[in-house]
Amino acid sequence: MEYVNLGNTGLQISRIGLGTWQFSETWGVTNYEIAKNIIEKAVEMGINLFDTAMVYGNGLSEEFLGKALREIGVKRDEIVIATKIPGDYLNPEDVFRAVKRSLERLQTNYIDILQLHWPPCWHNFPTCKYMRALERLVKLGLIDHIGVSNYPITLVDEVRSCLSTIDIVSMQYRYNIIERQAEEELIPYAEENDLVFLAWSPLAKGAVTGKYTLENLPIFSDVRRTDPIFHPENFRKIKPLVDKLVELAEKYGRTPAQISLNWIIMYSDLIIPIPGAKKPEQVVQNAKSVEWRMNIHDWLELESLSRNIRITYSIYY
Numbered sequence: 001m002e003y004v005n006l007g008n009t010g011l012q013i014s015r016i017g018l019g020t021w022q023f024s025e026t027w028g029v030t031n032y033e034i035a036k037n038i039i040e041k042a043v044e045m046g047i048n049l050f051d052t053a054m055v056y057g058n059g060l061s062e063e064f065l066g067k068a069l070r071e072i073g074v075k076r077d078e079i080v081i082a083t084k085i086p087g088d089y090l091n092p093e094d095v096f097r098a099v100k101r102s103l104e105r106l107q108t109n110y111i112d113i114l115q116l117h118w119p120p121c122w123h124n125f126p127t128c129k130y131m132r133a134l135e136r137l138v139k140l141g142l143i144d145h146i147g148v149s150n151y152p153i154t155l156v157d158e159v160r161s162c163l164s165t166i167d168i169v170s171m172q173y174r175y176n177i178i179e180r181q182a183e184e185e186l187i188p189y190a191e192e193n194d195l196v197f198l199a200w201s202p203l204a205k206g207a208v209t210g211k212y213t214l215e216n217l218p219i220f221s222d223v224r225r226t227d228p229i230f231h232p233e234n235f236r237k238i239k240p241l242v243d244k245l246v247e248l249a250e251k252y253g254r255t256p257a258q259i260s261l262n263w264i265i266m267y268s269d270l271i272i273p274i275p276g277a278k279k280p281e282q283v284v285q286n287a288k289s290v291e292w293r294m295n296i297h298d299w300l301e302l303e304s305l306s307r308n309i310r311i312t313y314s315i316y317y
């Protein structure tokens with residue numbers, strides 16, 4: 001496994017993490033033993049970055065992660081737990097309550113990275129007010145670092161301006177070889193400010209794995225059921241790219257998913273994909289997408305194919 005520095009924090013994180021949104025009714029992994037096997041395999045493969053959120057499965061994801069890490073017996077200082085607090089919980093009075101409950105579910109005394117999951121759009125909590133509450137939790141030792149997720153750049157600047165003695169360390173957004181909107185301003189901002197960029201949905205919810213074709217688009221029972229990327233009109237657009245991923249997988253003795261993830265980590269040294277997994281075999285596959293690089297000519301061919309894809313999101317209504 002490759003490791004990189006988390007800014008200037010002194011923490012080293014694996015070049016690929018494990019996303020645990022799968023441990024919820026949204027994705028269907030609600031059996032603890034399956035989740036534990038996935039987490040145990042991640043540890044075995046050298047993955048030390050685990051990304052979760054307070055709202056995944058209404059706390060189930062955090063609960064599974066904390067219990068599994070304790071039962072596996074991994075040392076706390078050998079792993080990095082990144083969880084997320086939703087905008088709905090950012091009322092300063094709720095911040096302390098939410099973090100306390102998160103710590104209990106994770107069975108830990110501190111959170112390595114607490115990320116703002118999304119802005120408090122419906123409640124309009126003043127930014128500096130909740131950021132001061134979070135900074136207080138850092139001073140108390142309950143949080144080590146703060147990050148943002150799904151925040152627009154203007155609001156990221158505001159978040160940072162509200163902090164008096166610390167700065168954020170990470171930014172997390174949707175990014176994959178098909179959906180590349182983050183390249184417009186988010187990734188450049190992260191690079192300019194030496195912030196780790198955590199890429200969620202790095203496999204486009206499985207669209208780039210080569211498992212699915214226009215003739216084999218199943219009716220999913222999970223969150224992908226209404227995802228625009230799997231609508232035939234959109235999936236038809238990505239077919240040339242998926243065909244090339246399959247071709248390169250054969251060339252390198254890899255899988256299309258590994259080629260896709262390798263393309264992402266070659267885009268920027270600061271990008272850390274955090275793919276999820278519904279079984280241990282997928283963790284192994286994801287982990288083996290690092291420690292090698294495709295040649296630049298193949299990378300550029302994928303770049304060209306991907307650059308021409310235009311996903312239509314207003315497709316179901």
